[in-house]
Amino acid sequence: MATFELYRRSTIGMCLTETLDEMVQNGTLSPEIAIQVLVQFDKSMTEALETQVKSKVSIKGHLHTYRFCDNVWTFILQDALFKNEDNQENVGRVKIVACDSKLLSQ
Amino acid sequence: MAASTTSQVYIDVIEDVMVKVRDEFVNTGASPGDEVLRELQAIWESKCIQAGAVLGPIERNTGVNRPMPGGPITPVHDLNVPYEGTEEYETPTAEILFPPTPLQTPIQTPLPGPGETPNYNIPTGPSDYSSGNDAGGNADVKGGRQAFMPPPSPWMNMNQRPPLDVNVAYVEGRDEADRGASNQPMTQDFFTMTGGKRKRNDLPPPYDAGGYIPQQDGAGDAVSGDFEIEVCGGSISFNSQHTNSKGKMPADLERLASRIPQLDGPIPYEDDVLSTPNIYNYGGVFNEDYNIANTPAPPEVPASTPALVAQNEAVNEDEDDEPLNEDDDDDLDDLDQEDDQDTNHLVLAQFDKVTRTKSRWKCTLKDGIMHINKKDILFNKATGEFDF
Known part of the structure; x- marks a missing residue:
């Protein structure tokens, strides 16, 4: 199963990365196992998003920058408005990084 | 997206990872062992709780602990520094x-x-x-x-x-x-x-x-x-x-x-x-x-x-x-600042489709994690409409 390393930049992914870094620094973990954990996280996170999350969001805003490189879209929005069923959030600037979903199915 | 929902998903992910990695930790001859795996999980969870991403199952996290937010705050200070420039104005x-x-x-x-x-x-x-x-x-x-x-x-x-x-x-x-x-x-x-x-x-x-x-x-x-x-x-x-x-x-x-x-x-x-x-x-x-x-x-x-x-x-x-330079810097810095601000507000997702008509962009995203206003929000689908 193909996975994206994309989600490692999320809060939970960063926490895992920090943890693994510390443990590798300590010599508690080998770098190889640490990488295996990260790969497993990629899979688990992707799967969890597919299976457990059902919510929908709409995003509007001024597109300050767009970039498509290596099948990754990057948008930088200004004065963005995020809406979902529960509430909405305003953000002065937000970055959106999106990988091609079709790559996962390959 | 209640924080609890996100928290629950995160907890499930942690559990899932722990379960599926366990073999690696236990079975291999040189494997670190089960204790190390528990230690890993404990540290990981504690960090997530500190970050406010996970509501502590045992300890209801204050939610105030936000290492991530801290990052943003620092940038704010930086912004203040530029304000010194304002002082310069005063000098003039x-x-x-x-x-x-x-x-x-x-x-x-x-x-x-x-x-x-x-x-x-x-x-x-x-x-x-x-x-x-x-x-x-x-x-x-x-x-x-x-x-x-x-x-x-x-x-x-x-x-x-x-x-x-x-x-x-x-x-x-x-x-x-x-x-x-x-x-x-x-x-x-x-x-x-x-x-x-x-x-x-x-x-x-x-x-x-x-x-x-x-x-x-x-x-x-x-x-x-x-x-x-x-x-x-x-x-x-x-x-x-x-x-x-x-x-x-x-x-x-x-x-x-x-x-x-x-x-x-x-x-x-x-x-x-x-x-x-x-x-x-x-x-x-x-x-x-x-x-x-x-x-x-x-x-x-x-x-x-x-x-x-x-x-x-x-x-x-x-x-x-x-x-002007300062202003320009802001513009130019936008790119530089992006990284800093990325940490503050970031959306990680997969795109199904991105289209553009003149200056109007539309995109459909799925399976995303948003970190906005110090909150983690997950979505299955997202539609974006941007004006460039």
Whole structure:
């Protein structure tokens, strides 16, 4: 199963990365196992998003920058408005990084 | 997306990872073992709780602990640092206060430039002068000045009173040199002032028209020796000059002539008198003038003096580079700051489709993690509509 390393930049992914870094620094973990954990996280996170999350969001805003490189879209929005069923959030600037979903199915 | 939902998903992910990695930890000969795996899970969970991403199952996290937020805060401080730049602005303002120096310059101007000699000779001049000022270019000049800058008013004041002393000193010196008799210093001063004003008045239009010539025309007329012409010109000061000193005419003419050239080019540099009017003119039109004649810029200081506002603007223009740079930096920094701000507000997702019609972008995303306003929000699908 193909996975994206994309989600490692999320809060939970960063926490895992920090943890693994510390443990590798300590010599508690080998770098190889640490990488295996990260790969497993990629899979688990992707799967969890597919299976457990059902919510929908709409995003509007001024597109300050767009970039498509290596099948990754990057948008930088200004004065963005995020809406979902529960509430909405305003953000002065937000970055959106999106990988091609079709790559996962390959 | 309640935080609890996100938290639950995160907890499930952690559990899932732990379960699926367990073999690696336990089965391999060199494997770290189960305890290490638990340690990993414990640290990971604690970090997530600290980050506020996971609501502690046991410990309801305060939610306030936000390492991530901390990151954003730091950038904020950085932003504050730039504000220091604002302080810099303030500093300039202080300098603006200095403008008084320029004020002096204006005063000097009146002294030398104004048809000093003629004014002196004519006692009646004052009345004419006053009338002339009222009726004549003063309105125009004042209006223009006021519109452009507040400072002019100070200058006006200077002309009316404080300048008097200085003028007198100058007047006396020259008067004595030129003419032995200067009975009415006050009047003379006023005349001088008026003369200066008129010149200024005349000057502004000429600038617009593209020529000091008109102002100097008065002088030129004087050179020709046509008293009538001067009178027609309506420049009382000039008339007085002619009437007063025919014999001096050449000298005056020479002065005028010399001044004229100065006015065009050197205004800022040499001619105090001319420079003053010019400066004012600059102040009035400052934006255009500066742009056009940045070279003459040296006069900038005087220009700044005339009007505080003008100074500010002038200074800004001079210093515009800094402010502009800062602004530019913001724009440029956007890219740099992106990274910093990415941490603050970030959306990680997969895209199904991205389309653009003219400047309108639409995209459909799925399986995303958003970190917005210190909250983690998960979504299955997202639609984006952006205006570029």
